[in-house]
Amino acid sequence: MTDTTGLVSLTPAAIAVIHATAAAGGRPLVVGGSVRDALLDRPAKDIDLEIHGPTDVAELTSRLSVLGHVDHRGQAFGVLAIRVDGQDFDISFPRRDSMAGAGARGFGIDIDPNISVEQAFGRRDFTINAMGWNPLTGELIDPYDGASDLHAGILRHTTASFREDPLRVLRAVQFAGRFGFTLAPETAAECRDITDALAKSGGLSKAVSPERVWQEWRKLARRGTAWTNAMDTLVDTGLIRFYPELAATRGVEQDPGWHAEGDVWTHLALAAEQAAVNAERDDLSGTEREVAVLGALVHDLGKVTHTQNTDGRITSRGHAAAGVAPAAAFLRRIGAPERLLTRVTPIVREHMSHVGIEQPTSSQVRRLIRRLDTNGAGATIHDWARVVDADCAGRGPSAKPSPATRWLAVAAHATVGDAPRKGILTGEHLIARGYVPGPEFKPLLSAALDAQDDGWIHDEQSALVWLDAYEADRIER
Known part of the structure; x- marks a missing residue:
């Protein structure tokens, strides 16, 4: 003993x-x-x-x-x-x-x-x-x-009292993802009975408060490294039926040249797992880890509606933008706070921005940073890079190096920065030129911001020179 x-x-x-x-x-x-x-x-x-x-x-x-x-x-x-x-x-x-x-x-x-x-x-x-x-x-x-089950990597319920709290089914998923454990057959059967009953009575959200649901998903996002086990347990317990956005990825095929690991479901599990492993390596915690792991989990949900197989050629054009709505729906379903949605959904929309760009320019990096943080509380380029890293690595035998490092290298340059720059040309400059505040301000300031991201505007003097050129061009038109 x-x-x-x-x-x-x-x-x-x-x-x-x-x-x-x-x-x-x-x-x-x-x-x-x-x-x-x-x-x-x-x-x-x-x-x-x-x-x-x-x-x-x-x-x-x-x-x-x-x-x-x-x-x-x-x-x-x-x-x-x-x-x-x-x-x-x-x-x-x-x-x-x-x-x-x-x-x-x-x-x-x-x-x-x-x-x-x-x-x-x-x-x-x-x-x-x-x-x-x-x-x-x-x-x-x-x-x-329990010690024997612990060393065997088995999750087994204790008694019939397991049924008293339906959240315990989700806890099985959480523990599977944290410890890499699998369900005992009798416990899997017990969980399926519970989820069958929940389905007949209105679903998990009718029986368990959103706060308690999020508490389990949050633990999984912050502590779990075995996402393949977690997602297998979602299926084994029948709980997957309450997460239709994720369930729909099962069987959605991918181009084997880019994704030899299999369907979208498999890719998302591997990507989330890789994001968690990277987070452990980088000592990432709190919200940063949640964004990285959950961002990786939902980044390809748009492939469900935008995947086509034409004569054996599998494509998913437009899936990044299409994935924003199902990603937001899934995150709300698991009880995630809105502040998390504002950081994850821009990453989903922009996770393919690097495609076709061998070496990003300062302008391209600035524009990406601004698109990621359109509302002032969105994602950073580091959040984006972590999901891109996980996307590239979470492909089984077809894993490839991430291009995100090149984007981060450009962002690290002093003339670029890794956060959106405030507009140098302001409404005060326009008023000084005789403009009357109104609808014309927004497109003009937006154009000035684009010029700033492109490097034409870098200080107040260059902003006024650009405004001179803008006004002259408008007169000629």
């Missing part, structure tokens, strides 16, 4: 919290992801504790208050939260959950500190999350043999 004496690395703050819980009469167990990640030799930032046995909650609160502010969620959720020396701790009590409606408040909760560990852990989703570790004795408590 594996020695688990020092399984979870405990900080002084964690030790203090554990001793406080034990002093209040309870038996503290480190539970959930902390134990799972420790067995996988992955660092765990936060420690979750579950307190078994009769516990004086008032005394526990008093002892914890010496360490930090205690957030009482106990009345509704049976959880105390505390932050000690910058580390977060959730302290829960054994409970039985039942799904009573949509959203985080849709649970009926019965707190019972006297139920057995097996009963308490049986309400958890998967066996790999239904393990506990006693920090006082070093004992691993594993009533559902």
Whole structure:
């Protein structure tokens, strides 16, 4: 048997919290992801504790208050939260959950500190999350043999309580993508039964709040590197039916000369996976990683409507622009915030901008940067480059070097920059020339911006020279 004496690395703050819980009469167990990640030799930032046995909650609160502010969620959720020396701790009590409606408040909760560990852990989703570790004795408590499933790379549900929260089906997808695991056959069947029931009752969005759905997709985007497993699990669980924009890419053929990996579905999985691998390599996190990974996942959705096979020649002209609408629809369907859409959709529209250009000019790079950030909150050229990199690499045996590096090299030049330049010619200049503010301003300033991107305007003097030429040309016309 594996020695688990020092399984979870405990900080002084964690030790203090554990001793406080034990002093209040309870038996503290480190539970959930902390134990799972420790067995996988992955660092765990936060420690979750579950307190078994009769516990004086008032005394526990008093002892914890010496360490930090205690957030009482106990009345509704049976959880105390505390932050000690910058580390977060959730302290829960054994409970039985039942799904009573949509959203985080849709649970009926019965707190019972006297139920057995097996009963308490049986309400958890998967066996790999239904393990506990006693920090006082070093004992691993594993009533559902989660350690074996963990090392075998299998996601297996614990008990019939799995059905109580439909979001657990999406959690299966999230864990498959994070850990590269596959579903146990009986769990896949259970998930399909749940999605069949959801389909009859209005879909996932009727049963689960958008915030909770996005939380799972966000974890997948920020932590997942096995997107092929995630997308296989979308199919295996039947959950794919609720994401029609993505589902429609299955079987959409591609030119094997450019895409030897297979259909669009396969390409998107490989591209998202490559974006995630690159993000790990570059230590990318937060929104930047979400944009790169989800941008790669949706960049070719337009091929569904714009792919043609003419006498064996497969083309998809116009698919980049056509992909904007389904990409936005999919992102909204997974609950992504609008700020993410404003960054991803311009990348989808522009991801083919490099085609046919061996060496981009300063003007071409400036124009691309401006198109990517048309609303002032859009994508950067670095966002675009990451998706182009993933697109080129996510093609199996037909992977090719990305041209994005050449575009970034031009953007790095001081005369170009990697952000849209403000217009040098302004409305104030036009008013000084006698123009009256009105409809004529916009096209004129737009033309000046084009001239600036082309390098004709680079300071105020050259802007006024350009305006002289513009006015002279207009008179001649």
